[in-house]
Amino acid sequence: MPQERTKLWYLKNLDIFSHLSDEQYELIDKLAAMRPVKKGEVLYFQGATDKKFYMLKKGVVKITKLTPHGNEIILDIFSGVSLFGEIGVLNPQERDESAIVVEDGLICTMTKEDFERLVHMIPGLVIKMTKIIGLRRWKIENKLLDLLYRTVEQRLAKTFLNLLDDFAVPRDGGYLLKIKLTHKDFADLIASTRETVTATLNKLKNEGLLDFEGKYLVIKQLEKIRSLAE
Amino acid sequence: MPQERTKLWYLKNLDIFSHLSDEQYELIDKLAAMRPVKKGEVLYFQGATDKKFYMLKKGVVKITKLTPHGNEIILDIFSGVSLFGEIGVLNPQERDESAIVVEDGLICTMTKEDFERLVHMIPGLVIKMTKIIGLRRWKIENKLLDLLYRTVEQRLAKTFLNLLDDFAVPRDGGYLLKIKLTHKDFADLIASTRETVTATLNKLKNEGLLDFEGKYLVIKQLEKIRSLAE
DNA sequence: TCTTTACTGTAATGGACATTACATTCAAAT
DNA sequence: ATTTGAATGTAATGTCCATTACAGTAAAGA
Numbered sequence: 001m002p003q004e005r006t007k008l009w010y011l012k013n014l015d016i017f018s019h020l021s022d023e024q025y026e027l028i029d030k031l032a033a034m035r036p037v038k039k040g041e042v043l044y045f046q047g048a049t050d051k052k053f054y055m056l057k058k059g060v061v062k063i064t065k066l067t068p069h070g071n072e073i074i075l076d077i078f079s080g081v082s083l084f085g086e087i088g089v090l091n092p093q094e095r096d097e098s099a100i101v102v103e104d105g106l107i108c109t110m111t112k113e114d115f116e117r118l119v120h121m122i123p124g125l126v127i128k129m130t131k132i133i134g135l136r137r138w139k140i141e142n143k144l145l146d147l148l149y150r151t152v153e154q155r156l157a158k159t160f161l162n163l164l165d166d167f168a169v170p171r172d173g174g175y176l177l178k179i180k181l182t183h184k185d186f187a188d189l190i191a192s193t194r195e196t197v198t199a200t201l202n203k204l205k206n207e208g209l210l211d212f213e214g215k216y217l218v219i220k221q222l223e224k225i226r227s228l229a230e
Numbered sequence: 231m232p233q234e235r236t237k238l239w240y241l242k243n244l245d246i247f248s249h250l251s252d253e254q255y256e257l258i259d260k261l262a263a264m265r266p267v268k269k270g271e272v273l274y275f276q277g278a279t280d281k282k283f284y285m286l287k288k289g290v291v292k293i294t295k296l297t298p299h300g301n302e303i304i305l306d307i308f309s310g311v312s313l314f315g316e317i318g319v320l321n322p323q324e325r326d327e328s329a330i331v332v333e334d335g336l337i338c339t340m341t342k343e344d345f346e347r348l349v350h351m352i353p354g355l356v357i358k359m360t361k362i363i364g365l366r367r368w369k370i371e372n373k374l375l376d377l378l379y380r381t382v383e384q385r386l387a388k389t390f391l392n393l394l395d396d397f398a399v400p401r402d403g404g405y406l407l408k409i410k411l412t413h414k415d416f417a418d419l420i421a422s423t424r425e426t427v428t429a430t431l432n433k434l435k436n437e438g439l440l441d442f443e444g445k446y447l448v449i450k451q452l453e454k455i456r457s458l459a460e
Numbered sequence: 461t462c463t464t465t466a467c468t469g470t471a472a473t474g475g476a477c478a479t480t481a482c483a484t485t486c487a488a489a490t
Numbered sequence: 491a492t493t494t495g496a497a498t499g500t501a502a503t504g505t506c507c508a509t510t511a512c513a514g515t516a517a518a519g520a
Contacts, residue, residue, distance in 0.1 A: 065371075071379050075371075090357065091364040096371070126356045127320065130363065134321040137367045141295075141305075141326070144374035148421050149301050152507070182467065191378050193508060198468060381476070412497060423478060428498060 016083065016128040024122060031118065032108035043099040043107070044085060050095070051112035054085040059105010060179065064188070065097045074188045075140055077102065079166045079179075086129055086136075089115045103179070147191045152200055155190035157229035160210075160219055174220040176213060246313065246358040254352060261348065262338035273329040273337070274315060280325075281342035284315040289335010290409065294418070295327045304418045305370055307332065309396045309409075316359055316366075319345045333409070377421045382430055385420035387459035390440075390449055404450040406443060 017028060032055060037043070044050055046066055054061075056078055063076040063084065075097060078084055085099060089112040110118075119125050146158060160177065167179040181189075183197045190197075201217075204210050209225055211218045219225055247258060262285060267273070274280055276296055284291075286308055293306040293314065305327060308314055315329060319342040340348075349355050377385060390407065398405040411419075413427045420427075431447075434440050439455055441448045449455055 065375070067375055067379055069379055071375075073375065073378075087364055090360045092361070093364070093368065096368060126360065130320045130356065130360050131322070133360065133363055133367070134317055134323070137363070137370070138323065138326055140367070141370060141374070144371070144378065145295070145297055145301075145303065148303075148374065148377055149297055149299060184467080194468085195470085195509085196507060199470075199507095202469075414497080424498085425479085425500085426477060429500075432499075 016125060016132060020122065027121070028110075028118065031114040032110045034106055034108045036104070037101045037107055038104050039101055041101040043101065044088075044095055046096055046098045048095045051088050052085070052109045053083065053087075053089045053115065054099065055108040055110070056080070056082045056084065057106040057108060059101060059107070060103035061105070061107075062100050062102050063097050064100060071191070072188050073191055074185065075143070076136075077163070077166075077179075077189075079103075083132060086132060088112065090126075090129065090133070152190065152192050152196055153204075154229060155192070156186065156197070156200055156204075157225045159186065159189050160217070160225055161229050164219065164222075171213070171218050174211075174218050175222065177217045177219065180215050181217075246355060246362060250352065257351070258340075258348065261344040262340045264336055264338045266334070267331045267337055268334050269331055271331040273331065274318075274325055276324075276326055276328045278325045281318050282315070282339045283313065283317075283319045283345065284329065285338040285340070286310070286312045286314065287336040287338065289331060289337070290333035291335070291337075292330050292332050293327050294330060301421070302418050303421055304415065305373070306366075307393070307396075307409075307419075309333075313362065316362060318342065320356075320359065320363070382420065382422050382426055383434075384459060385422070386416065386427070386430055386434075387455045389416065389419050390447070390455055391459050394449065394452075401443070401448050404441075404448050405452065407447045407449065410445050 017025070020028075034057065037059065043054060043061065058080070060077065060079045061084065062074050063078070064072055064074050066072050076084075085095075087093075088095065089110070115125075147155060150158075163177050163179060164175055167177050168175040169178045170176075183201065184194045186192075186201075187194045187197045201210070205212065209219070209221045209228075211220055247255070250258075264287065267289065273284060273291065288310070290307065290309045291314065292304050293308070294302055294304050296302050306314075315325075317323075318325065319340070345355075376388060380388075393407050393409060394405055397407050397409040399408045400406075413431065414424045416422075416431075417424045417427045431440070435442065439449070439451045439458075441450055
């Protein structure tokens with residue numbers, strides 16, 4: 001990982017199921033059905049009313065949102081062990097985001113009922129959940145504010161830094177971003193357009209800050225990227 | 231109120247302290263210290279670590295956020311009976327928003343400790359809290375997306391509609407917005423600039439959609455405003 | 461292997477606003 | 491009542507970036 005661990009990094013890895021007894025772990029294991037998922041699979045759609053939450057064990061999932069005007073925005077990308085869709089077990093409303101598999105993986109789901117049974121046995125679980133929700137809110141709020149007030153170049157640079165936390169692979173002095181994202185994906189991540197992303201990426205490439213390696217991006221001058229993101 | 235009650239309206243008025251016994255009410259009353267607040271008073275600052283939440287009984291409070299680059303944005307405006315700052319009792323992080331009194335009023339505060347004592351006696355309180363937090367997130371997320379993808383005129387129109395829910399006073403066929411906001415305030419609400427707001431307000435005035443009455447705005451053609459906000 | 465679809469590259473045009481720069485009016489403080 | 495600062499009005503200039511329009515390239519399916 002290229003940068004020092006941030007508060008966010010620690011919090012992201014905060015496990016709501018830590019400090020549990022073996023029996024409790026077994027119970028959770030029994031309740032949460034695991035299944036493999038394939039790229040492109042939609043776990044839930046905006047508007048869905050499924051009452052469950054998801055635990056990603058392996059793979060990559062993106063959380064997207066479609067505005068009434070047809071703009072798609074990627075709110076977050078999860079990889080490795082992480083938890084998402086938690087709103088489903090706590091809120092009565094319908095989902096206002098979709099979750100789509102970006103890279104094959106494994107997920108567990110837990111229904112609202114099972115979660116509530118669990119909460120009875122493990123008090124304090126809800127509080128942990130609220131912390132995760134609070135963190136989510138903080139993250140998304142800050143992301144959207146960045147999108148509002150910063151240029152495309154700055155937004156892209158920041159996106160690289162975020163992705164490096166999860167997908168960095170050292171590559172002669174720099175870091176390869178081991179996640180396949182199209183220019184359209186980047187555009188949806190930073191609320192811009194495909195064309196502008198293409199142009200900006202090539203500009204940064206010409207300036208020597210990054211390079212293309214097949215379908216992957218290589219960050220060659222991390223410090224310069226960092227100062228762009230500021 | 232000019233428009234039919236929205237889901238948001240209902241949810242906003244959802245009271246976490248409903249369905250309680252008289253004793254429980256008395257307890258809460260004892261725990262929550264009430265005090266008058268004056269316009270301009272800062273209830274908490276971004277970065278503060280106070281562990282309490284706030285209940286507004288009367289008056290108006292704005293929730294603002296300052297970006298690292300000096301942009302101020304108003305995330306929400308609360309009026310009448312409402313609850314805010316709830317993150318303080320659930321999250322360990324420092325506050326990432328400020329709460330500032332816009333119009334004189336009365337507020338109660340409750341510390342994290344008292345809230346936790348209360349939670350012991352009234353299970354289900356945390357769940358109610360998570361619903362409020364979820365609603366907040368939904369609201370802010372949608373607001374920020376609107377700011378990202380819509381024009382200044384559309385954003386202003388939508389802001390009027392939101393404010394009408396809380397501050398509408400009938401005024402010969404239209405509605406007077408009984409809240410004092412400067413053009414700078416409107417700019418901070420819609421992530422624009424003072425000058426652009428002034429120009430747009432005057433454009434809408436010239437088109438007959440609204441008018442100025444002292445320090446207040448009068449929405450003259452609600453339907454047209456609504457179709458602008460779309 | 462070929463075909464077709466998805467993705468990338470590039471350039472021109474235009475539009476929505478921020479920015480800058482003042483002027484004017486209004487309200488609050490002394 | 492006068493001064494001073496805050497809020498508003500208006501216009502010009504410029505910039506970032508969406509939009510539009512193609513062309514070229516890679517990948518996936520038949």
